[in-house]
Amino acid sequence: MKLTNTENDPKERIDELTLKLTEANSAYHTDDAPIMSDYEFDQQRLELIKLENLYPQFKHENSPTGKVGGDTARGFRKVKHAQVMLSLDNAFNNEDIEEFEKRIKRFLGLDDDYAITYVAETKLDGLAISLTYLDGILVQAATRGGGDIGEDVTENVSTIKSIPKRLEGSPEVMEIRGEVFMEKADFEQLNQAQKVLIGKAKKEGKKNLPKLYLNPRNAAAGSLRQLDPEITRSRNLSFLAHGWGKVSAPLGNNIWEAINQLNSMGMPVIEDRELCKGSSDLISYYNNVLVKRADLPFDIDGVVYKVNDLGLQERLGSSSTSPRWAIAYKLPPEKVWTTLQDIEIHVGRTGALSPVGKLKEVSVGGVKVSSVTLHNEDFINALDSRGETIRDGKEIKIGDTVEVYRSGDVIPRISDVDLTKRPEDSKSFVFPKNCPVCGNVAVRPEGDAIHRCTAEYECEAQVLGKLQYFVSIDGLNFDGLGIKMIKQFYDRKFPDTGERWIESPGDIFLLEENLKAKNINLAEEENWGERSVQELFSEIERKKTVSLAKLLTAIGIRHLGSKNSQLVADHYQTWENFKLAVDKAAEEDEEAREDLISIGGLGEVIANSVIDTFQNRVFNEWIAKLIPELKFTNPQSDLAESTPVSGKSLVFTGKLEQMTRKEAQVKAESLGARVYSAVSKNIDLVIAGPGSGSKSKKANELGIKIISEQEWLDLIS
Ligand SMILES: [Zn+2]
The missing domain is CATH 1.10.287.610 (Helix hairpin bin)
Incomplete structure (x- = not known):
């Protein structure tokens, strides 16, 4: 040509x-x-x-x-592929792979111990596309169609950013084969946007509503076959090449080289590729892909094995439908139907009642699944967090046949219900009004989807959850003291008093002492020995030294996460300061309350949660036992010597012109200062901009130094 x-x-x-x-x-x-x-x-x-x-x-x-074919109403123009796009044979188990290799050896007359080299790669769940380049210029893109004739989607494909319009050093004629697909994140985003469109169309009373896409593959197909290329452009499609059709000059001696060659011309290729020798390598590649599948940014539906040597490929040739030198090993489906046998309610550390669906065990994406999160009451009743209908309004009932899937993350979820298989006597699930663990009232506040047990520190489930959180990686991160061990220690009781071995965080640090006092030798217990006991107690000893921020996170005050704990710790510096301030705030000391709320923009919800928690009787017993066991580190001690404001208490007032109040506060705190909102005798310095009024006046009365914004900037520069 x-x-x-x-x-x-x-x-x-x-x-x-x-x-x-x-x-x-x-x-x-x-x-x-x-x-x-x-x-x-x-x-x-x-x-x-x-x-x-x-x-x-x-x-x-x-x-x-x-x-596009002159007349878009007729759809896309048909084009003939220069070389037929074959489909691949499928393998469904390891025996099929072994048989594939034997077949090749028989065909080529190779010895049993001859090691064939294969290229193994992931198989994208997308749309097969053939790109034609003439002298390195993209001139045509076509769908696979029936294999010999596809549809011309050149204009639409031209809008896909990852497809190069020009290639460096390509042969005169080259057909590239690959997949157009949509990444999972782009798919989620697209469906979010579709939801908005659907809502709008409904409001306007339109009959033809936009549709949600079922999965990324479905979305990629729908986006590629748009008659308006601008819609395709807006859809964030991606492309990866995995092979070629007609080429006017060879790309390499084998597939591995050829794909690398394509890549060096500027063509994006499937990155997850490996050279494998023999069927055992192929099977272990498959097992590796199974494990990492859920973490990939795109959906795959299998892996592909190709004989690497192009000479052998040539000899093997193709049957009428598929090449003899390649096979696709299908991954088990990530969507599976099974029966929902029961709904259990789990109670977490914050008292949230979480419905968990108990399933007839099933393999989803190669992983055994027997339970699934049902999120909350609304989800069971087919409503999302905004009150919009999901699953076409199909509620979930015990006994239902449900579709379970894994995607994006490893937690399985329910995506659909088969109403035709619903037992006739099934009843709607009634969400419990009481905590199933402690029996106390569970409430669902207005505007919240979650029911919560109100017993807090008197609910065993919440206490256990808080203890487990305390030792977890989010808490103090104990090495060798995990959630299972905490549960064992929580369940064990001292025979004389009936008290639990560990019923509050302080008991962890008192465990060695308490066991000794009761003449219990942990090393003699099942699964324990001298050495493991010694390691446990050493670790507990190490964890006694802790920063204030880490402790505040670990004791699990609702809404107070690690970032805000750090802000609070930086602000109050010591446990004593912090406790005093919270107690004052609880006694309706407005200044102390304002102060707490304003720390780094903490806000009222978190501040109130902190204050409420410190009002709790059991929580106070907890900290009374815990705090004396701890040794606090002082993270600010390094800074104390190095900045002119470290350890100083500041108030910003009036209008700041070179920075926002928030910026000023964050900067000051990063230099080791504490920033307050109210002027009192404990304040060292007031930074006053125009319009500072009453606060400057009060500072004057108290004899506190007042400086301007510029003087402040000079001071810290
Ligand atoms: Zn409870």
Whole structure:
């Protein structure tokens, strides 16, 4: 296919082709009497596209290449692939893979111990596409279609950013084969946007509502086959190449080299590739992919194995439908139907009642699944967090046949309910009004989807949850003292008093002492020995030294996460300061309350949660036992010597002109200062901008130094 014969006079050739193709188009669509064959038309059209790309100044405004088949209402133009796009044979188990290798050896007459080298790669769950490049310029993109004839989607594919329009050093003619797909995150985003459109269309009373896409593959197909390329452009499609069709010059001696060669031309290729020797390598590659599948940014539906040596490939050839040198090993589906046998309610450390669906065990994406989160009451009743209908309004009932899936993360979820299989006597699930563990009232505040047990520190489930959180990686991160061990220690009781071995965080640090006092030798207990006991007590000893921020996070005050704990700790510096301030705030000392609320923008909800927690009787017993066991580190001690404001108490007041109040506060705190909102005798320095009024006046009365914003900046620069 020599298409560059008119390079000397490209304008003339462009004019000629434009005229011929326009006539042919019109004849095809209106006269029903084609004046040239499809093949001829395709060849000349490709040539014109190439010339137009090289010499855009000569392109005609109404060029026939700019139209999709001339008449978009008819859909996409059909194109013949230069080389047929075959589909792959499928393997479903390890025996199929062993058989695949044996078949190859039989066909080629190879010895049993001959080690065939394969390229193994992940198989994207997307749309197969063939890209045609002439002299490195993208001239055509076509869907697979029936394998020999596909649809021309050049315009739409041109909007996909990852597909190069030009390749460096490519052969004269090259067909690239790969997959157009949508990443999981882009899919989620698209469906969110579709939801908004659906809501809008509903409000406007439209009949034809936009649809949500079922999965990324479905979304990629829908986005690629849009008649308006601008819609395709807005959809964030991706592309990766995995092979080639017709090429005018070889790309390498084997697949591995050829794919690397393609990549070096600028073509994105499937990155998860490995060279494997023999079927045992192939099977272990598969097992590795199974494990990491859920973490991949895109969906895959299998892995593909190809004989690496192109000479062997040539000899193996193809059957009528598929090449003999390649096979796809299907991954088990990530969506599976099974029965919901029961709904249990679990109670967490914050008292949240979480419904958990107990399933008839099933393998989802290669992982055994027997329970699934049902989130909350609304989810069971087919409503999302905004009160919008999900699952077409199908509620979940015990006994239902449900569709379970894993995607994006490893936690399985329910995506659908098969109403035709619902038992006749099934009843709606009634969410409990009481905590199933402690029996106390569980409430669901207005605007919240979660029911919560109100017993807090008197609910065993919440106490155990808090203890487990205390030792977890989010808490003090005990090495060798995990959630299971905490549960064992929580369940064990001292025979004389009936008290639990560990019923509050302080008991962890008192465990060694308490066991000794009761003459209990942990090393003699099942699964324990001298050494493991020694390691446990050493670790507990180490954890006695702790920063204030870490402790505040670990004791699990609701809403107070690690970031805010750090802010609070930086502000109050010591446990004593902090406790005093919270107690004052609880006694309706407005200044102390304001202070707590304003720390780094903590806000009222968190501040109130802190104050409420410190009002709790049991919590106070906890900290009374815990705090004396701890030794606090002083993270600010390094800073104390190095900045002019470390350890100082500051108030910013009035209008700041070179920074926001928040910026000023964060900066000051990073330098080791404490920032307060109210002026009192404990304040060292007031930074006053214009309009500071009463606070400056009060500072004057108290004899506190007042400086301007500029003086402040000079001080800390
Ligand atoms: Zn409870």
